[in-house]
Amino acid sequence: MQQVKGVIARAKDAPVELVTINVPDPGPGEAVVTIQACGVCHTDLHYRQGGINDEFPFLLGHEAAGVVESVGEGVTEVAPGDFVVLNWRAVCGQCRACKRGDLQYCFATHNAKQRMTLEDGTELSPALGIGAFIEKTLVAAGQCTKVDPEARPAAAGLLGCGVMAGIGAAINTGALTRGRSAAVIGCGGVGVAAVAGAALAGASPIIAVDIDPAKLEAATKMGATHTVDSSRVDPVEEIKRICAETYEGAEGADVVIEAVGRPETWKQAFYARDLAGTVVLVGVPTPDMTVPDLPLIDVFGRGGALKSSWYGDCLPSRDFPMLIDLYRQGRLDLDAFVTEEIGIEDVEAAFEKMHHGDVLRSVVVL
Structure with missing residues (x-):
C-alpha cells in the first residue's frame, strides 16, 4: 500500500x-x-x-x-x-x-x-x-x-471522457461521412469535440450553435464552417437555410448533435434535421428532465433515427490510439x-x- x-x-x-x-x-x-x-x-x-x-x-x-x-x-x-x-x-x-x-x-x-x-x-x-x-x-x-x-x-x-464523447458522437454514433451535413448544438468541450469529429469525417457544412461568441470561435477553429448565435436567430430555421444552400432540397442537417442535455435544445435538434436524418444526444440531462411533447406524426413522418451516445460509442483500445496518432500527425x-x-x-x-x-x-x- x-x-x-x-x-x-x-x-x-x-x-x-x-x-x-x-x-x-x-x-x-x-x-x-x-x-x-x-x-x-x-x-x-x-x-x-x-x-x-x-x-x-x-x-x-x-x-x-x-x-x-x-x-x-x-x-x-x-x-x-x-x-x-x-x-x-x-x-x-x-x-x-x-x-x-x-x-x-x-x-x-x-x-x-x-x-x-x-x-x-x-x-x-x-x-x-x-x-x-x-x-x-x-x-x-x-x-x-x-x-x-x-x-x-x-x-x-x-x-x-469529454473529447472522446464528442468525437465519437459525430463519427461512431452519428456515422458522419463525406457528403453529409452536421449541426452541433452546444459548443462546450464536448460540442467542440463533436465539431472536430465532424471535420475529421469530412462532413460539410458543419454548423455550430451556441449563445457564447467565444465558444463559437472555438468551434470555428476546430472545423465549423458556419456558426449560429441562437440568442439572436432561430437556430432551427438557420440550420435549414444553411443546409439548403449546400444541398438542394435539404430540410435540415443529416446529423444534429445535441451537446447540452436539455429538452429545449433536444427539440431543436429534432426539428433541425433533414428527412431521414439523425439526432444524437450526447449532452447529459438531469434525472428530472423528460422528452418534450412531440406530435407522434412528426416522429413517424420525418423517419431517421433518434440516438443516445454513450461515451461516443467508443472502443478505447481501437479509438484512443487512432486519435492520438491523428494528434501526433497534426490532424487533430x-x-x-x-x-x-x-x-x-x-x-x-x-x-x-x-x-x-x-x-x-x-x-x-x-
Whole structure:
C-alpha cells in the first residue's frame, strides 16, 4: 500500500479537499497508474453536487493520462512503464453485447475490485471508476489504454471522457461521412469535440450553435464552417437555410448533435434535421428532465433515427490510439482543448471557471 495526495468531495456541495489517500497494491487484473495530467470535467462537478449518486466521499477526476507503475497477477494488456490514457469502458468480453461483437456497448464494464481509502479506512467512490485527481490511482487493467508516449499528457488525457464523447458522437454514433451535413448544438468541450469529429469525417457544412461568441470561435477553429448565435436567430430555421444552400432540397442537417442535455435544445435538434436524418444526444440531462411533447406524426413522418451516445460509442483500445496518432500527425488539435494547466490544489477554482463558461478544459498537471 502507498499513501498519496488526492482530491475528494466529502459531502454534497461541500468544497473539495486535498487529503492523504491509501492506494492498495494492485491485485489480480488491476494496475496502479502514476497520474501525469487529468482534465476537470463537468461530470466531476456533478459528483460533487450529488447529481450522480450519494455514495460520498468521492475521489474525483477521470480524464487522465499517466504511466503504469505496477500491475497485478494475470495482467497482459499493459506493463510497468507504459504510457496510458484511462477509460471507463473496460469491456468484459462475456456479456451479450461483447459476444455479438458490439464491445462498445458492453453491459458489464468493470473497475478495480479493491477500494482506495482515507487514512481512517473510509472507502472512496472513484469518479467513473477511475478517481484521477491523485498522484497515483488504482484501476482495472482494462481501463488502461496504451498510446504513443510522445503525446502530451495534458492533451492525451482528455480522450478519457469529454473529447472522446464528442468525437465519437459525430463519427461512431452519428456515422458522419463525406457528403453529409452536421449541426452541433452546444459548443462546450464536448460540442467542440463533436465539431472536430465532424471535420475529421469530412462532413460539410458543419454548423455550430451556441449563445457564447467565444465558444463559437472555438468551434470555428476546430472545423465549423458556419456558426449560429441562437440568442439572436432561430437556430432551427438557420440550420435549414444553411443546409439548403449546400444541398438542394435539404430540410435540415443529416446529423444534429445535441451537446447540452436539455429538452429545449433536444427539440431543436429534432426539428433541425433533414428527412431521414439523425439526432444524437450526447449532452447529459438531469434525472428530472423528460422528452418534450412531440406530435407522434412528426416522429413517424420525418423517419431517421433518434440516438443516445454513450461515451461516443467508443472502443478505447481501437479509438484512443487512432486519435492520438491523428494528434501526433497534426490532424487533430487536442492542445486546443486545454485552456489552462493548473495544480492539484486548484480544482475548486476550476469548477468555478467551468460554471461561468470561461474554459473548454482546465487540466490538472501533476
